[in-house]
Amino acid sequence: MSHTAHIPSHRKPRRSASKLALRAGVTGGVLSTLAVAGASGAANAAEPVTQTIELPTLTTDLSSQVARSADATQQAAANYQLQAERDEAFAKAADQAKKDQVAAEKKAEAKKKAEAAAKEKAEREAAQQAASRSSERTTLSAASSSATTTTAAAPASGSVGAVISFLQAQVGDAYVMGGTGPNSWDCSGLVQAAFKQAGVDLPRTSQEQSTFGTSVSLSNLAVGDILYWGGAGSAYHVGVYIGNGQYLDAANPSKGVVIQDLSGYPASGAVRAL
Template sequence: MPHTAHIRSHRKPRNRSASTIAMRAGVASGVLSLAAAGAASAADAGEPVTQTLELPALTADMANQVAQSADATQQAAANYQLRAERDAAAANAAKQAKSDLAHAKKQAAAKKKAAEKARQEAAERANRSSARTTLSASAGGSSASSSGSTATGTAATVVAFVKAQIGDTYISGGTGPNVWDCSGLVQAAFKQVGVDLPRVSQDQSTAGTQVSLDNLQPGDILYWGGAGSAYHVGVYVGGGKFVGAQNPSTGVVERDLSYDPPSGAVRVL
């Protein structure tokens, strides 16, 4: 026996309370329970685990809110579509209005032009009627002296030239020697005496001094239309007659003034 066998221990005995014993028992029980659960999990490792999640139930208030939100979204979409349709309609209307305005302006301009042309034609007809009356009265008497039927000097040369072209062909833009238009014939006739006339009828109608139709002399330039806007010219050759390149149907011809009374006359020589 060891020599310490009869020595009493100085360590105080542990005072284990009931609560400590219960806690340890619970821990032990928990460990055992975890071990048992682990064993069960190991045993069931081959089986799939299914979890079921429960969502909160849709209440009446939530359903109303969802419905109201859907209605608001649908109304907003309808309003947007309506605005888009109105914008498109306004754009189309503006485009059509612009087109209508341009068309109306074009029609108004055409009517104005037609009215102005009709007014000018009426004035020209009135002038021709007056001239026809005057020329007819002159033709009824002895007009040899009053109308200067006998050409002299350079005027005789001009008259002889235009008469020599009677029967030639009329072609617009023609300047001879065998084809003419009205102003081309007049220009060529006066070139024979050294007078350089403008090329076109409008300018030839203002190339000299304006003279009255009842005081014509051979060699005077006759014009049809307004002074500065004439559309035809010819040469007075005396005896109440003129020579001109009339049109493609007649060519260069000699006609009585009463056949187509001119609007006015200018004297260059």
């Protein structure tokens, strides 16, 4: 026996050909796999990744909800439009009402001014007519009045005489509207007071006195007849006939109680109370 026989050999054991072949195959396969994986990875890195997202399919209930929402939106828009139109109409109506009110106020003011002007004109014309009547009635001056007093017919006896005497005693007194004596008179107040001397109670106004007693013709006058100017029942002046075509009356504020010529301002009618 060799002296080294008991020492194990330090040489690596031989590998069998089959094992070497297997290892080579495995190694080649791994490398091939890596190569493929690497190529695949490079290809994937070069090409963009496209991902498709699939949208959910609308169900019948969801479709109804969408439709209702659209209807509600449309109705809200319609309501808004209607409200806007109403607001606009209201604004126009308010503006028109304001304009109408202004126009009505202007019209009323114009009417008021026109009425005031018409009233003023009527009063002015009435004053002019009154002045004209007074001028026509006053045909005698103070001197002629004094003269006619002396030429007036003598009053009749009895009650008529009492009326004429009273009237003549008042010549020269003042004329005052509404006056009933003893020193100032208006036309009907003087006539009423004169006939009271004969026991005749005449009405107060010229309108009433023009229809008191019996109507007589102006061509058939007698002393003591009541003369009136204007219509019967609407007379604006009265006096008393004293004869010789003359009458005595409370004429106006400027003349007072005077005797005047009937031809200067003819009466409208006459009545006989005695």
